[in-house]
Amino acid sequence: MNRKVRVRFAPSPTGGLHLGGVRTVLYNYLFAKHHGGEFVLRIEDTDQTRFVPGAEDYIFETLAWCGLEPDESPRHGGPFAPYRQSERKPQYRQYAEQLVAAGQAYYAFDTPEELEAMRNRLRSEESPNPQYDHKVRGEMRNSLNLPETEVQSLLDSGTPHVVRIKMPEGEKLSFTDLIRGEVSFDTALVDDKVLLKADGMPTYHLAVVVDDYLMEISHAFRGEEWLPSAPVHVLLWRTLFGEDQMPQWAHLPLILGPSGKLSKRDGAKYGFPVFAANWADLKSGELTEGFRERGFLPQAFVNLLAMLGWNDGTEQELFSLDELVQRFDIAKVHKGGAKFDFEKAKWFNHEWIKKLPVAEYSAQVQTIFEQRGITVTDKGFFEKVLELVKDRCTLLTDFWEQSAFFFTAPKELDTTAIKPKWTEAKTQFFQNFTGALAQLQTWDAASLETLFKEQAAAAGIKPGELQLPLRIMLVGGKFGPPVFDIAALIGKEATTSRIEYALTQL
RNA sequence: GCCGCGUUCGUCUAAGGGCUAGGACACCUCCCUUUCACGGAGGCGAUACGGGUUCGAAUCCCGUACGCGGUACCA
Helix, strand or coil: CCCCCEEEECCCCCCCCEHHHHHHHHHHHHHHHHCCCEEEECECCCCHHHCCCCHHHHHHHHHHHHCCCCCEECCCECCCCCCEHHHHHHHHHHHHHHHHHCCCEEEECCCHHHHHHHHHHHCCCCCCCCCCCCCCHHHCCECCCCCHHHHHHHHHCCCCCEEEECCCCCCEEEEEECCCEEEEEEHHHCCCCEEECCCCCECHHHHHHHHHHHCCCCEEEEEHHHHHHHHHHHHHHHHHCCHHHCCEEEEECCEEECCEECCHHHHHHHCCCCECCCEECCCCCCEECEHHHHCCCHHHHHHHHHCCCCCCCCCCCCCCHHHHHHHCCHHHCCCCCEECCHHHHHHHHHHHHHHCCHHHCHHHHHHHHHHCCCCCCCHHHHHHHHHHHHHHCCCCCHHHHHHHHHCCCCCCCCHHHCHHHCCHHHHHHHHHHHHHHHHCCCCCHHHHHHHHHHHHHHHCCCHHHHHHHHHHHHHCCCCCCCHHHHHHHHHHHHHHHHHHHHHHHC
16 A cells, blocks of 8 residues: 555553653654654543543653654644544544444443443353453343334433444454564454443544544554454454555554563662653652653663664664664564663663763753752853763763762762871872962863872872872762863862862861 | 463574574673773673474474463543
């Protein structure tokens, strides 16, 4: 089928977006852009009981952060508006009626209690989850069994009812999945799914087919959890619009946690984020941590997600979004689920921190500093510092630990490593050194190092014996970039005063 | 239970009949570095099991096991 590539991501706004969801967005986006097509965001809010305020904002904000902007959406607009299913409600009913007329669906008047009674009656060890299917539909209150006049009067009197699909009994339904190849199902084993709910809203099954058709979606990618209901969708396509109009399906493998499927719980339990950005549940007050707040760069987040289940066949692992667009091939997506490895995720972030110019993320780091009480006044200086410590930072938040001492003198010095070997001669050396610093003409790392070594030689002490003490004096601990670089950056005054303060502690 | 989909180092994966099954993360060793890193060089470590097909199988077929998903008027 040769038509314009149009894909969609269709989340239901019920909470934060987790790894798997964002990866689905990403693969949709990459596929669309690779083929010069369009990426549509459609909000699947047909379940009004699950409406969560803020969830839709969250989705847009998250996609923007990732750089995965939709071409069409409730906010971006587009020729197929509206893009919110609740706003499209009126059009679903006619398709449901069309299916009934075609004998492919029927009205069901069973109350929730009656359904429950049926399930209880049929439940057994052999069949723990009885379905509303061809075996029982003959015993239920639906338009298949009730006299036509009664059906009509029930309808006329406004009796609550749903429309169910009538799954054929002994048919084999199959389709070709872009990732898995041919997949087939025995229709006798699929239940009569509800298509139109009693409140007049469509279920996902009807909505996805109708909207994909109306929005001219050419390729439909979704999580593997949808595979079992694919036969329902194929059947709806066949009777409503023709199977030749159906988008090409691809069911993406799941992302697993350390023990089974990845859940919010895993995040809390193992200490890594599961959502793209922080999500605060208004009702429970529960906060679920996001990659963004944990200190991930969007470039790294997108990169690591892309590689979780896909690769281009080469050994390259670091890709920009543009490169991903160029290389992406849906057929190379894995069939098996991938267990999420936070260690590897951190490695991606580390690589991106090293790779990107600091100016690309200094604003984010600045925010982190400000949250911790340090206001950045000199952007040039700030970025010099970041440049100096970036190799040591895996997460953006690490910049704080690695470089706070550039902005504020360490209060507590970790002197345990140097105190035992401290001598009066060393105190003397540093006193002389600060004196010499005052005379130093060129304040840069090389000059400082030269001076330091000359003075050490004059004092008859090995420079190595003195470098760690100097570090502790300036940094407060055994970490950080080369000492003379630090001294060069913080300047003469700070260097001198930190040494003098440290000498009072030794 | 039933249905579906999966299964290569601990983890992410390459190899889509043909070299000693390659890379990355993590871990370990060494080098560089009198901090911590970066970087460099090594090491450890896998085709779930059993049958076929074939001169030859990680790759194709069948079975078993295991894992995951689904089995709602939720998506």
